[in-house]
Amino acid sequence: MKVLKFGGSSVASSENIHKVISIVKESSYKNKVAVVVSALGGVTDLLLEAGSLACESNNVYINKFKEIESRHINVIRELIPVSNQSSVLGEVKKVLNKLENTLEGVFLINELSNKTSDKIVSFGELLSSFIIAKAMKYNGLDSTLKNSQELIVTNETFSNASVKFSKTNAAIEKYFNQNKHTIVVLPGFVAKTEKGEVATLGRGGSDYTAAIIAAALNASILEIWTDVSGMYTSNPKFVKQAFPIKNISYQEAMELSHFGAKVLYPPTIQPVLEKEIPICIKNTFDAKADGTLITKVSSNTNPIKGISHIENMTLITLEGSGMIGIPGFSKRLFESLAHHQINVALITQASSEHSICIAISNQDAEKAKKAIDTTFSYEIEQRKVEPLTVEKDNAIIALVGDNMKSHQGISGKMFSTLGKNNVNIRAIAQGASEKNISAVIAHKDIKKALNTLHSEFFENQTKQLNLFIVGVGNVGGKLLAQIKQQQQYLLDNLKLQVRVIALTNSKKMLFNEDGIELENWKILLDKGEPLDMDLFHEKVTKLNYRNSIFVDNTANEKVSSLYASYLKESVAVVTCNKIACSSNYTNYLNLKRLSREYNAPFLFETNVGAGLPIIDTLKNLVASGDKVTKIQAVLSGSLNFVFNNFNKKNSFYEIVKEAGIQGYTEPDPRIDLSGIDVMRKILILARESGTKLELSDIENNSFLPEISLKSASVDDFLATLKTEANHFNKIQQNAANNKCRLKYVAEFDDGKAKVGLQEISSNHPFYNLDGSDNIVLFFTERYSQQPLIIKGAGAGADVTASGLFADIIRIGNN
The missing domain is CATH 3.40.1160.10 (Acetylglutamate kinase-like)
Known part of the structure; x- marks a missing residue:
């Protein structure tokens, strides 16, 4: 039968x-x-x-x-x-x-x-x-x-x-x-x-x-x-990688069913459990699928059989010094709940007996509070017990498996995995049988927690990175091309699944919760909704994906002002935008603090030297105990390109225009030519070396004439480069007469910084710096005679994008 x-x-x-x-x-x-x-x-x-x-x-x-x-x-x-x-x-x-x-x-x-x-x-x-x-x-x-x-x-x-x-x-x-x-x-x-x-x-x-x-x-x-092919390793509505469990024990099935696995009602198992009658969960719409077989003993070698959850839970805490050493508090608490037919899903009590914490359904919260307040009215009035703490909008997640008790470190792995992804645990419960480890978390963190744990315990240690990219111009477009090219390589070799969840340009934004198809992102973005950076932030926060990364490819001050709000939501920030790190020192320190506090990386390697490992090298020097005494650098790839190509054959105006076409300058070339960009870069290096410095503290010896500095627009500025051609020709001719090359140099020495155009003689390391290359000389206590030199391409969309990509991969590998 x-x-x-x-x-x-x-x-x-x-x-x-x-x-x-x-x-x-x-x-x-x-x-x-x-x-x-x-x-x-x-x-x-x-x-x-x-x-x-x-x-x-x-x-x-x-x-x-x-x-x-x-x-x-x-x-x-x-x-x-x-x-x-x-x-x-x-x-x-x-x-x-x-x-x-x-x-x-x-x-x-x-x-x-x-x-x-x-x-x-x-x-x-x-x-x-x-x-x-x-x-x-x-x-x-x-x-x-x-x-x-x-x-x-x-x-x-x-x-x-x-x-x-x-x-x-x-x-x-x-x-x-x-x-x-x-x-x-x-x-x-x-x-x-x-x-x-x-x-x-x-x-x-x-x-x-x-x-x-x-x-x-x-x-x-x-x-x-x-309507599903068995009991799944987790709820497939939340975890797309979840898969049916082939074989599971009665006890494991009961635990999963209690914690939200809707395909089976817990009391169902009891009559057949006593007779050891197998249960098979099958799919009416896929009758050939194996489904899940429930028997007395399961054959699966994985000690974890499933990850389940219960939504809409309220955490109630009864605590007070008057509870310590006094028998009967627990009895009175649970009797009052039972009298009002309130089911308790989770119980935890501190060994000090100072508090008892329970989780119940949200719909029972008000009734439970009234019942407990009535029961302990005298103790509350006498201040032996604190007023009841009621916290709604929580959920319970649970790891389930018969063999967890014979495997060390599972609970540690569970909690460390959640912690790394900034899922706060409010309460923990684990029975001596170790068939179930339960934790109370915020309701908003359900999807992140389930996906994080599923990845840790069931998947081939593939880490998913979810990118929210702002700015798809020169740099952003190159970054997307590099991601598309390397997606399979990263998955195969580094076990990193990189998904682009959102994109913006200056007018539109596009979201796809499953990842945007990079083959036709331009067409999709054109059909997106109007750009609203506040709404963009709201959507990122609501999605609450694990390993979320906000990528800023702009030079926009408003975008940079949003970094703190992302870091507070445990969203990592990767940026080539120098404005935040060169803003006032208090804001710079606050961003670094938020990064540490919320375990959200804040990486800005491309702020200095595009794809060159300048900031990372500096961080490693400082972390290893070395002390920076002096920095000399050519930090503007655009200015280096300009002065390497400026000669009698080419006008200064023509070279600046060409630098813009090649993508070496910012959209507004005044940022580069005025020295502001280089000031920001040396400021960031000074701060990363441990010095408190503001942008206003940096001496700027500008080579631009007064009329260029006061120009009201980009077009006006470019026009002055023509009218003031004699000024620029004279600078070039003087350097040639002295057998020197012009380099825009940034220096940091003895706590002070300055930038300006210098004539570099042939015996200097900067003399042979060609094209748009950057060079940095770090003088430290360890590198006191011969500096540590970093040299290479320091401008251009490709190398800047590769630097951003490297920061993204660095987050994935940590």
Whole structure:
């Protein structure tokens, strides 16, 4: 004998019921089969709504009834041959008339007891089982219908009745011993009391019905058919990488079911557990899939079987010095909750006995607070106990596995993994059996926590990086091209899955929670929504992805002002925008502090030298205990390009224009040529070496004439480069006469910094610096005679993008 149970989604439509009939037909080829069915998908909710509306004297209950009536009549017309429809419709309409009369009675007396509610919701299973049994018969199956109310006997706790197993088992055995049909269809969820009154088995009651029948008949297997292919390693709605668990133990299944795995109702397991009858969770819509087999002992070698969660939880804390050493506090607390039928999902108590913390459903929070406040009113008044702490909007996550107790370090790995991803743990509970490790976290962190833990315990240690990129001009466009080119390499060799979740240009922004297709990002961005940086931040925060990285490719001050808000949300910041790190010293220190406090990397290697490892080298020198005494550098690739190519053959204006076309200068070349850009860079290096310095402290010896410095716009500025050509020609000619080359040099020495154009002789390290290259000389206590030199390409979209990409990868590797 096999017992098959089909849930509401499996019987939601005629199309789905045809799938059920095919499955039953195949299962009954060599076996007798009991088929337990739920109400048509969504009908139970409609029945509850109709009852509630009727109780409120709201005529809308009639519309709900008509919707229920229409659902069943349409299914009959689609399932049953036309020649047989009239008899089936006649019987169904008789049942619907009883339902209508019951609802009308509730409407007239404005009362809906649990007993009446049970009667109303029972109609769902009674109707579906009748229709499905008839459909099977008319499809050539040897089927019959048996009302479960004639088999399952309960007490009178309506809406959640307890089964009287001796009478129930006897009735089931007697009926099936006499039954001659291959297939018996039974309504789930419904039962009757010893007095013959309608009762229901509570939430998940159809599963329970199937388990009761399977246990009473010593069935070979109980199959629970639903809309997913088994119990998953985590909720696939939150964790896309989750996969079905092939084999799991009864205890593990009960733990996962209790913690939110909706495919199985926990009490279901108990009757079959005692008989060691296997349970198989199968998918009605993918019948060939293996599903999940639940047995006494699982065969999977992974000590963790699943990660589950319960949403919408409230954390309540009772604490006070008057609790220490006084017996009975726990007893009084839990008695007060039990008296008000409040279920406790998690309990934790400090060994000092100073506090007891419990987690309950949000909907019970107010009721629980009143009950506990009443119970401990005297202690609160005497200040022996503090006023109750109630914290809503939490969730419980749980690692589940029978073999966790024989593997060291699992709890440590769980908590360190959450900590690294800035998921704050509010409470922890672990039983001595070590089958379950539970933690209370903020509700907003559910998705991040589940994905983080799933990656740690079930995936091949692949780390997912989620990028939110602002600015897709020269640098941003090159960065996207590099990411696209290297995505597979990073996945294969570094186990890094890099996803671009959001993009912006100056007008539009684009979000895709699953990652933007980089092949056609330009087309997609053009169709995006209007740019709103506050809304952009709100969306990033709401997504709350693990390993989120905000990438700023702009030179925009407003964008740089948002860094603190991202770091506070534990979102890493990678930027080539120098404004933040060269802003006032207090802001610079605050960003560094926030990075440490919220474990969110703040990387800005490309602020100085584009892709050159200048800042990283400086950090390593300082971290290793070395002290910087002096810095000399050519830090402007654009200015180096300009003065390396400025000669008698080329005008100064033409070279500056060419530098812009090549992407060496900022969009506003005044930032480069005025020396502001170089000032910011030497300021950042000075600060990173440990010196408190402001931009205003740096001496700027500008080579530009006064009219250029005072120009009101970029066009005006470029025009002055033509009108003041003699000024620039004279500078170039003087250097040539002295057999020197012009270099724009930044210096930091003895706590002071300056920048300016210098004539460099042939014996200096800067003399042969060609193209747009940068060079930095670090003089330190260890490198006192011969400086540490870093030299290479220091400007251009490609190298700047590669520097940003390197910072992103650095975050992924940490």
